[in-house]
Amino acid sequence: MQSRHKGAILVLSGPSGAGKSTIINAASSEIGEYYFSISTTTRAPRVGEQNGVDYFFVTKESFEEDIKAGNFLEYAEVHGNYYGTSLKPVREALNEGKLVIFDIDVQGHRLVRAKMNDITTSAFITPPTLKELEQRLRARRTDDESVIVNRIENAKNEINALGEYDFTIINDTVEVSAREFVIVAKAARLKQSKEEEEKFIQTWLG
Amino acid sequence: MQSRHKGAILVLSGPSGAGKSTIINAASSEIGEYYFSISTTTRAPRVGEQNGVDYFFVTKESFEEDIKAGNFLEYAEVHGNYYGTSLKPVREALNEGKLVIFDIDVQGHRLVRAKMNDITTSAFITPPTLKELEQRLRARRTDDESVIVNRIENAKNEINALGEYDFTIINDTVEVSAREFVIVAKAARLKQSKEEEEKFIQTWLG
Numbered sequence: 001m002q003s004r005h006k007g008a009i010l011v012l013s014g015p016s017g018a019g020k021s022t023i024i025n026a027a028s029s030e031i032g033e034y035y036f037s038i039s040t041t042t043r044a045p046r047v048g049e050q051n052g053v054d055y056f057f058v059t060k061e062s063f064e065e066d067i068k069a070g071n072f073l074e075y076a077e078v079h080g081n082y083y084g085t086s087l088k089p090v091r092e093a094l095n096e097g098k099l100v101i102f103d104i105d106v107q108g109h110r111l112v113r114a115k116m117n118d119i120t121t122s123a124f125i126t127p128p129t130l131k132e133l134e135q136r137l138r139a140r141r142t143d144d145e146s147v148i149v150n151r152i153e154n155a156k157n158e159i160n161a162l163g164e165y166d167f168t169i170i171n172d173t174v175e176v177s178a179r180e181f182v183i184v185a186k187a188a189r190l191k192q193s194k195e196e197e198e199k200f201i202q203t204w205l206g
Numbered sequence: 207m208q209s210r211h212k213g214a215i216l217v218l219s220g221p222s223g224a225g226k227s228t229i230i231n232a233a234s235s236e237i238g239e240y241y242f243s244i245s246t247t248t249r250a251p252r253v254g255e256q257n258g259v260d261y262f263f264v265t266k267e268s269f270e271e272d273i274k275a276g277n278f279l280e281y282a283e284v285h286g287n288y289y290g291t292s293l294k295p296v297r298e299a300l301n302e303g304k305l306v307i308f309d310i311d312v313q314g315h316r317l318v319r320a321k322m323n324d325i326t327t328s329a330f331i332t333p334p335t336l337k338e339l340e341q342r343l344r345a346r347r348t349d350d351e352s353v354i355v356n357r358i359e360n361a362k363n364e365i366n367a368l369g370e371y372d373f374t375i376i377n378d379t380v381e382v383s384a385r386e387f388v389i390v391a392k393a394a395r396l397k398q399s400k401e402e403e404e405k406f407i408q409t410w411l412g
Contacts, residue, residue, distance in 0.1 A: 129410050159410055163403055167396050170406070180396060187393035190373050190386060197369050200376070204335050204365055 006196060007094030009116055010034075010188040011102045011109045011165075014125035015155035017137045019171045020103055023125065026178035031185040035093035037102045040066075043081035056086070074104065074111035085112075094119075099189055105154075106161040113164075118197075121188035123181070124165040128172050130155065212402060213300030215322055216240075216394040217308045217315045217371075220331035221361035223343045225377045226309055229331065232384035237391040241299035243308045246272075249287035262292070280310065280317035291318075300325075305395055311360075312367040319370075324403075327394035329387070330371040334378050336361065 012020050024036070040056040042063050051057050063082045066072060075084025085102065093100045102112065109122055127133040133155055137148045162168055167184050171177040192200070218226050230242070246262040248269050257263050269288045272278060281290025291308065299306045308318065315328055333339040339361055343354045368374055373390050377383040398406070 126410070130412055156411065159407055162407060163400065167393075168398060168403070168406070183389065183392045183396060186389045187373075190389060192374060194369065197374070200374070201365055201368060204332070205362065206336055 006193065007096065007098050007100060007119070008188050008191045009090075009094075009100050009102065009112065009120040010185055011104060011112055011120060011122040012125055013104060013106055013109050013122070013158065013161075013165065014169075015127070015133055015158065016151050017133050017140070018125045018127055019136075019174065019177065020125050022174055023169070023171065023177045023181050024101065026174050027181045027185065030182045032099065032189070034099040034101050034185070035089070037085055037090060037093075037100055037104075039083055039104070040072075040086055041081060041083045043083075073115060074108045076105075076107055099185060101185075106158045106164070109161075109164065118194045119191050121167075121184065121191060122165045123167040123169050123184050124162050125169045125171055125177070126155075126159065126162075128170055130159075212399065213302065213304050213306060213325070214394050214397045215296075215300075215306050215308065215318065215326040216391055217310060217318055217326060217328040218331055219310060219312055219315050219328070219364065219367075219371065220375075221333070221339055221364065222357050223339050223346070224331045224333055225342075225380065225383065226331050228380055229375070229377065229383045229387050230307065232380050233387045233391065236388045238305065238395070240305040240307050240391070241295070243291055243296060243299075243306055243310075245289055245310070246278075246292055247287060247289045249289075279321060280314045282311075282313055282317075305391060307391075312364045312370070315367075315370065324400045325397050327373075327390065327397060328371045329373040329375050329390050330368050331375045331377055331383070332361075332365065332368075334376055336365075 014020060038052065038056060040058055040063065042058060042060045045051065045055070045057050049055065060082065063084065066086070067075065071087055072084040073087045073090055075082060085104065085108070090100050102108070104112070112120055113122075127136060130152070134148070134152055137143060137151060143151070169177050169180050169184070220226060244258065244262060246264055246269065248264060248266045251257065251261070251263050255261065266288065269290065272292070273281060277293055278290040279293045279296055281288060291310065291314070296306050308314070310318070318326055319328075333342060336358070340354070340358055343349060343357060349357070373386075375383050375386050375390070
């Protein structure tokens with residue numbers, strides 16, 4: 001989709017197992033060019049995880065230097081590991097007019113809103129019920145019981161932040177969710193920054 | 207478009223001559239069932255205006271009774287005449303799951319936001335420039351010079367409220383504007399009320 005607008009941000013949150021990646025993949029041919037933001041972390045890569053694909057894996061020292069230099073759009077420390085989003089690739093993608101998609105948690109969403117509210121749209125993606133989430137996580141057979149329990153606890157907390165999001169996508173069937181996601185992504189692209197708006201008003205008045 | 211959601215509100219504002227009706231007509235086959243809210247006024251009908259189509263024309267007494275009874279979603283007094291939106295037909299349309307479209311001014315938008323923010327999406331529709339607006343108004347040859355001057359003055363004031371709207375549609379060509387309008391209207395339908403959200407969270411937790 002072509003747009004006269006500059007880039008915009010689409011934040012996706014929701015429990016692991018909600019089907020975010022599946023929905024994005026199902027919708028990707030219809031949402032135009034986008035940049036999927038890759039987080040930076042100090043935690044060790046898990047089996048199968050690739051640097052620059054799943055995360056940018058860095059040392060604690062390097063991460064802390066970047067914090068001091070103000071290089072993160074948002075970051076948090078979870079269980080002794082840092083997770084964050086570097087500003088630079090986001091800025092570049094925005095300047096190229098791309099839609100920047102984030103898969104971050106409730107806290108990350110708040111931080112992005114605080115910094116770039118005017119160009120940010122957000123959606124909370126969730127399975128229809130907690131029970132369904134639990135079933136999906138177990139059916140994947142990829143996680144230890146302790147990881148599953150932890151994810152469910154997180155989900156129970158995060159669901160209460162639903163109201164902070166522009167949209168809720170209840171992922172019952174991928175077809176319906178992908179269709180809703182396309183609408184949300186296209187709407188996200190129509191957002192203008194305050195700066196663009198002010199420039200437009202000046203030009204408009206002539 | 208089918209939706210599991212209850213009704214939602216789409217507020218359109220922007221200068222007379224921006225092309226709001228043209229855009230809605232061009233987009234109407236793609237935005238699903240909607241109810242176009244008809245305002246109530248105490249001003250006299252102009253030549254060609256029909257009661258129940260352009261406005262509901264009522265007496266000042268009747269309007270003031272409805273104000274006292276809390277029957278208006280929003281109302282204002284302009285140059286000695288009242289203009290307002292009755293709550294009843296809006297409530298009915300919302301209960302039927304329809305998208306309710308309002309064509310109201312900046313002040314009306316603020317009042318709707320104040321009362322029904324959670325289910326409200328808004329777009330400011332404007333010609334690309336003030337000069338273009340002036341040309342369009344003159345080309346219509348339907349208004350007196352004093353009316354045109356008044357509309358231009360209003361437009362100059364209202365453009366500054368652009369930032370209060372979720373979206374800006376710069377109506378350069380009807381095709382592009384209608385396409386953007388379809389996105390905005392479909393996104394508007396995805397909005398959930400706080401009540402629906404809370405109910406969902408309760409059901410979700412099980």
